[in-house]
Amino acid sequence: MAPEGFDAATLYAYTLLQPDTAARVRTAFPVLGSPAGLAAEATVCAQLLQTVSRGDNLTLEGPLRNWSEELRHR
Numbered sequence: 001m002a003p004e005g006f007d008a009a010t011l012y013a014y015t016l017l018q019p020d021t022a023a024r025v026r027t028a029f030p031v032l033g034s035p036a037g038l039a040a041e042a043t044v045c046a047q048l049l050q051t052v053s054r055g056d057n058l059t060l061e062g063p064l065r066n067w068s069e070e071l072r073h074r
Helices: 006-014 019-028 035-053 058-072
Strands: none
Touching: 006 019, 006 035, 006 058, 035 058
16 A cells, blocks of 8 residues: 555656646645655655666656655655
């Protein structure tokens, strides 16, 4: 089982290259940014950063690292 908001966090992650779309996703899924959603966001971010370390999703590396830093300060 995934944490609450996992699917929304995954969608958000894949829209990070399109800031306007990413903002719309956050608005559409209020679970993102909530205490429950924070676990989902951290999980998705960590999983995708692992794929970057294996050579996948390289275009997302910068936005994922920025998101990771943002999550650490919440």
